[in-house]
Structures are given as C-alpha cells and as structure tokens.
Amino acid sequence: MSFLRGSLNYVWCTTSVLGKGATGAVFQGVNKHNGEPVAVKTFNQLSHMRPYEVQMREFEVLRKVKHDNIVKLLAIEDDQEGRGKVIVMELCTGGSLFNILDDPENTYGLPQHEFFLVLEHLTAGMKHLRDNNLVHRDLKPGNIMKFLSEEGLTIYKLTDFGAARELEENQQFMSLYGTEEYLHPDMYERAVLRKSVNRSFTANVDLWSIGVTLYHVATGNLPFRPFGGRKNKEVMHHITTKKLPGVIAGIQLTENGPIEWARNLPDHCQLSTGLKQLVTPLLAGLLEENQKRMWSFDRFFNEVLNILNKKTVHIFYINRASSIEIFMESDDANTLFHFKEHISLQTEVNPDSQLLLYGEEHLEDLVAPNTSIKGYPETAIFNPIMLFSIENNNVCLQNDQELPKFPSFPVGVSVENDASMAKLACSVGHECKRRIINYTKMDTLINSGIEKLIGLLKTTLNKLLQKSRYFEDIRSTIYELADTLETLVSADICHDEVKQICMEVKSLKEDFSRILEPIQQLNNRFCVEDILTREWKTSSRDIKSPSKHYSNEKSKHLVERLRDSWQHLLRDRATRSLTYNDEQFHALEKIKIAETGKRIKALLNDIVKPAIIMEAECLADWYKMAQTIYLQAQILEKDLSSYEETLFELRDRLIRMKEEMKRDNTEMKKNISCGFKEPSISMLKKRIEISSDVKNMLEFQKEIRSILQENEDLIKMLQNVAFDDGNSIENSHL
Numbered sequence: 001m002s003f004l005r006g007s008l009n010y011v012w013c014t015t016s017v018l019g020k021g022a023t024g025a026v027f028q029g030v031n032k033h034n035g036e037p038v039a040v041k042t043f044n045q046l047s048h049m050r051p052y053e054v055q056m057r058e059f060e061v062l063r064k065v066k067h068d069n070i071v072k073l074l075a076i077e078d079d080q081e082g083r084g085k086v087i088v089m090e091l092c093t094g095g096s097l098f099n100i101l102d103d104p105e106n107t108y109g110l111p112q113h114e115f116f117l118v119l120e121h122l123t124a125g126m127k128h129l130r131d132n133n134l135v136h137r138d139l140k141p142g143n144i145m146k147f148l149s150e151e152g153l154t155i156y157k158l159t160d161f162g163a164a165r166e167l168e169e170n171q172q173f174m175s176l177y178g179t180e181e182y183l184h185p186d187m188y189e190r191a192v193l194r195k196s197v198n199r200s201f202t203a204n205v206d207l208w209s210i211g212v213t214l215y216h217v218a219t220g221n222l223p224f225r226p227f228g229g230r231k232n233k234e235v236m237h238h239i240t241t242k243k244l245p246g247v248i249a250g251i252q253l254t255e256n257g258p259i260e261w262a263r264n265l266p267d268h269c270q271l272s273t274g275l276k277q278l279v280t281p282l283l284a285g286l287l288e289e290n291q292k293r294m295w296s297f298d299r300f301f302n303e304v305l306n307i308l309n310k311k312t313v314h315i316f317y318i319n320r321a322s323s324i325e326i327f328m329e330s331d332d333a334n335t336l337f338h339f340k341e342h343i344s345l346q347t348e349v350n351p352d353s354q355l356l357l358y359g360e361e362h363l364e365d366l367v368a369p370n371t372s373i374k375g376y377p378e379t380a381i382f383n384p385i386m387l388f389s390i391e392n393n394n395v396c397l398q399n400d401q402e403l404p405k406f407p408s409f410p411v412g413v414s415v416e417n418d419a420s421m422a423k424l425a426c427s428v429g430h431e432c433k434r435r436i437i438n439y440t441k442m443d444t445l446i447n448s449g450i451e452k453l454i455g456l457l458k459t460t461l462n463k464l465l466q467k468s469r470y471f472e473d474i475r476s477t478i479y480e481l482a483d484t485l486e487t488l489v490s491a492d493i494c495h496d497e498v499k500q501i502c503m504e505v506k507s508l509k510e511d512f513s514r515i516l517e518p519i520q521q522l523n524n525r526f527c528v529e530d531i532l533t534r535e536w537k538t539s540s541r542d543i544k545s546p547s548k549h550y551s552n553e554k555s556k557h558l559v560e561r562l563r564d565s566w567q568h569l570l571r572d573r574a575t576r577s578l579t580y581n582d583e584q585f586h587a588l589e590k591i592k593i594a595e596t597g598k599r600i601k602a603l604l605n606d607i608v609k610p611a612i613i614m615e616a617e618c619l620a621d622w623y624k625m626a627q628t629i630y631l632q633a634q635i636l637e638k639d640l641s642s643y644e645e646t647l648f649e650l651r652d653r654l655i656r657m658k659e660e661m662k663r664d665n666t667e668m669k670k671n672i673s674c675g676f677k678e679p680s681i682s683m684l685k686k687r688i689e690i691s692s693d694v695k696n697m698l699e700f701q702k703e704i705r706s707i708l709q710e711n712e713d714l715i716k717m718l719q720n721v722a723f724d725d726g727n728s729i730e731n732s733h734l
C-alpha cells in the first residue's frame, strides 16, 4: 500500500500526520515545484456526508480571511486519487496550543511571555473575523497553531474554519458546533444535554470559548471541572450556569461533592500577581452567560488592548527577595505618586517608606514627580528597579507552595500506566526546575540589589563629604571676613549687628564639626574601607550560591533525562507488546526516572533552597546595617542642608553689610570731593568698608571729623553775626 498522496502542485505522505480531527486529518506535505513544506488537510467520509454548502463554507471562509494571526491558505486542490478536495495551508511547525499545553512543561500553564503572545494574537485574529462578520464556533487550544517565523518569532494563528460562517454580531444561528468543554452553556444545553431545542445563538458564543481557552492557557487546566470529567454533563451545566458573577472557575473534587468556586487564578499559575489582577476581570467578563452582564466583542477587544498597552515595570523587592511587576497605563495622569501606590498594593510597603533604586541612583533623582510612567527608564527581569523598605529591615521569603509529589511506579510492567507516570514525573521535574531557576534569579538579584545600595550609599556619603568640604571653605572665608570686620568695627564705632553676626559666624565652627566628623567617619568606614562589601562577602562566604554552582544547568540536565525516559516509555506504549529485552530496558528507564526525580528534588530541597534561606538571613543582617547607614546619611544630609541655609544666610548678610559700607565710603569720598562739607550723622554711623585700604578709611574719618569741627565753628560764627545784625542767615554770603 502506498502512503504517498498528491494533488496538482503538492505531495504528502500519510505517515506524516500533523493532527487528526472530526472531519479529517492534516499531514505535512511539500510543494512539488519549490520544495516548500506545507500542511495539507484532507477530509474523511463522515465530513463528505455533510450538506454540500456546509462543506464549501470552510473553503469560502478561508478564501475570505487574510491576517497574520490566521493560518494562511495556499491552495484548495483535488486529491489526485479522487478522495475529494484538500486544503493546503502554511505549515505551523510549533504544533497546536493543545499539544503545547499537553506537554508536562506546561502542566501549570504557559509562562507569562507566552501567555501574552497568545492573548495578543488570539484577540487580533478574532478581531479580523469579527470585522469580516465571521463567527468561528470552534475556538479552543487545538485550533490555535504556533507558527515560527524565519526571524525566529512566535506567531499564534487561528485555524479550522470547518464550523465557521458569516454572521452579523446580532444575528442568530441554530446549528450546533464546537467542543464540549469550550461550549457556551446555552449551546451546551442544546448540543450535549439535548434540551431547549429551539434555542438560537449569537456570535457571542465565541467569547465564552475564548474565556475557557485563556483560562486553560493561563493555568494548564479547564476552568469548569465536574468530578469524573466529560461524562458528568449535568454537573458541568450546573457549574457554568449557577456560578456567580466574577467566579472564573468551579471544580468538583469528589463524587456528588460540593463545587469549589474560585474568583482568582490558582497560585500555581505562572502569571505574576500584577498580570493576574488584570487577567482575572477579563476572564470573569468572558465567562459570563447572563445576557446583561456578558461582554460585547468591542468591550473584549478594548480591554485586551488596554492590558497590552500597559507599561510593565519590573521591580525586585529585597525584603521579600521576590520579583514583582507593575502594569500601568502610560498616560500622562500616571506619575510617581500612582506608581508608588501600585507598589504599595502589591507589597504593603507604604509609599513614604519605599526606597527605589534604578542602577545606583534614587528613582526620584531620575524622574520628576510629575513625569508620566511612560517616561520611566526601561526595566527587565534582570534589570529591575530595586525596592527596599526603609521602615522594615527584615527579610522574609515568601512561602512556597507544596511541591507536587513525584509518582512512584508500581512493580511490574504496565506500558499504559508507566507512560502516564513518567509524564507526571516530568511535570514535577519541570516544577522543580522552575523553582531552582527562580531561586537562582533571586540569588543574582539579591547580590545585584546589595551592590546597588552600596553604590548609592558610597555616592551619597561622597557627595556629603564633598559638600561639607566646600562648606568648610566658605565657612573659613566668612570667618576671616567677620574677624576683620569685627576688629575694624570695635576699633572705632560700636555696631551691634556686626558684633552679633560675628558671634554667629564663630559658633558655626562648632556646629559644623558636629556634622563633619560623622560624615568623615562614615566615609572612611563605608567608602574607603568598604565595610559593607566586605561584610556581605564575609557573611555570605559559606553560602553555596545557586548562580555560582550551576544549579540552573544541573536542573535543565536532570529534566532532559526525565523527558528522555518519558519518551522511551511513550514509544513502549506505542509498541504495546514488549520483548523480554525491551521489558528489561523499560524497567531500567523507570529506575532512571525514580533516581533522577530524587536528584532534582534533592538539588532543590537540600542545596538550592537552603542556600537561599541562608542568604536571606545574611541579607537581613546586612540590610540592618545598610539601612542604619542609609538613615544616618539621610539625617546628615538634612543637617548639612540646614547648615547650608544658615551659612549662606550669614554670608549674604555679611555681603550686604560690606556693600552698604562700600556705598557709604564712596558717598563720603564723593561728598568730600564735591566740596560739600557737612557730613550727615547717619553717614558716620553707618558701616565702614572693609577693604584692603583700611588705612585710607581711617584717614577719611579724621578728615571728616576736622571738616565737621570746622563747619560747627563756622555755623556758630555766622549765627552770632546774624543775631547781631538782625538779619537772617539766608541772605548772608559765607
């Protein structure tokens, strides 16, 4: 029997199955002319029994759609052996989302970046369908394909338009399509429970399926799970129709038992707390069967756009040694105040106690309080903003969830069961690996946070020292100035203000040494001697730092071993009957799995985790010291600024005085040179210019005094003359 099949321009082999569905099978094929690999969808007998127009619909819809997030149609051709039409599509080498979720690596849902891609691409594909008035009616992970572009990018694409048709948003349809677990409750009621026969539906049924799909992608599980699964149809319908608004999951754990409702995504899901807060209301809006509360397509598109457009800021919170993410709208209204509020919501560190470092600088020094969040520096998981709580110097690691148990294989060979057990072992192995990778990341970021805080403290102390040296220079100049001024004033004229200021200037020296000494001491200890770095090195010396002991690499290697064994047992399952030799190797693989499981668990629980617990304890001690220095530096900074204020105020007063005296001096000189010989009393009382030619001034004083004397004599003389003549002095010529 030949496995080779073909159409006019394509050829495929029936052994290269990409996937099978209700209507047929999809094979990997090739273009006869250029060798381009393609996917060829062929149809089975059952599908040919559908009405002709229904069969044609899939082709029509595929011809109509053209979008990056929808699998591209290359051709519709006839099978050369008369088995009907085939659809030739671009090949999605990454497989379907169903296969991806089925991998033990994703037992607890996709990693966050991958979830983001699915959300973005699925929504864009759906938008294109809606814009063309198309309803898909069979949305599920199995119909979302992963395409890997030549540039290495991942693009998720919608496929399988076998159930799709044209339908306006408010138009209704009667026929039944879809896959049970993803079906809108109304469709489920009619298709599965066979009730409400005349019920019709709208395009909104797609929204429900998207909700179930997104929950599945985020958590690795279906949201609505009756005990016993698919066969428990009544309970399934009860869960989906009786759930309260805002509930996103309902699980029945025991036969006829109660339903456990959930309003939040489970802890094991790999999305960050920040993203969970955004995704949960989205799921609640989609998984709503009540006509009044259910979302419209526009609402769905807008909400997703909102999530995707948010700016993500990565933060590493030292006191918990954990990474957090802040998602914020990057409009002008969101500023530092809101950013700190968001942080507070996730960490409970109140905004005033948040020490935020980007690099070795205070975030507040890099962004003004009214800078919008979009102007914030770019962050990444390994380049986060470091958050230290100023009011709390404890370091408490978050409690890990209990690790799922490694399965233990029963004695004897059971190819079916052994393959499932091996898969479960891989799931646990992957979870161990994720935790090891996370601990290693914590280790790297703790060290980086410490480095950054040390950097900040050194710069701060250095700046304080520079500043204080500068102030000391100013202080001594002022001191000299005041000293000269004081001598000058006391030499002749008593001037209270000058005396007062001189006293103040002299007392500055004492005030200043009270600030300068601790600044110098801190500088010596923490900049010159680098005590904080040395302290950390000494205290963390005995820690088997995961990042330096290749823990990630070891965990990857161990998980690969588990996966190899799983593949081996999968092949054994496919073979069904094993030879004696095969059975021996089968048994050996099981031993290998058990041993590898023990090793990876020991790596996590006996090496990496204890190392991090120890590191957190050392960090707590270290931070107590660093926090004290930080607070001291802050107090000194405040003292120095109030000292700066006093210093400059005194300087200004002195300068003012100097200016006034200079003016007086000039005035005197001018008056004398003009020949006006009557000096005002105020002029004499005013301050005297302190200049290099103090002598000149004293001479001036003498001169003025003699002029005064002369004037006084003259006035007396003239008064006598005037009284004698009975004339007023105004008419007299001097």
Ligand SMILES: Nc1ncnc2c1ncn2[C@@H]1O[C@H](COP(=O)(O)OP(=O)(O)OP(=O)(O)O)[C@@H](O)[C@H]1O
Binding pocket: 018, 019, 020, 021, 022, 023, 024, 025, 026, 039, 041, 071, 089, 090, 091, 092, 093, 095, 096, 138, 142, 143, 145, 159, 160, 161, 162
């Ligand atoms: N373009 C493609 N590239 C790679 N694999 C594909 C492609 N299209 C489909 N497949 C694989 O084939 C499987 C079946 O395809 P499809 O869903 O179109 O068939 P179906 O018979 O309509 O299935 P269903 O019963 O789910 O409706 C998919 O789940 C997927 O694994």
